[in-house]
Amino acid sequence: SLMGASGKVLVVDTETGGLDPAKFSLLSLGAVVWEHGVMGEEFEVLIAEDPITWEADALALNRITIEQHKLVGVA
Secondary structure (H helix, E strand, O other): OHHHOOOEEEEEEEEEOOOOOOOOOEEEEEEEEEEOOEEEEEEEEEEOOOOOOOOHHHHHHHOOOHHHHHHHOEO
16 A cells, blocks of 8 residues: 555556557556655656547546547647
8 A cells, every 4th residue: 555655656657548558549647756655746748649549438437538638648
């Protein structure tokens, strides 16, 4: 459990367009530093592949709108 973690840990998370990485796009990569039970610095990179491949169920779960994502994501 991170709640009891001592020291510094980097927690990484991704959002994808579906469960199969060979078929669906990586949409975002995020990370946060967890140090002595406290969230620290964080960052997120939005990724807009060309084309973005996705399925509706994944977007409903991660609440990403493809049109908005294309405007702010890096290719």
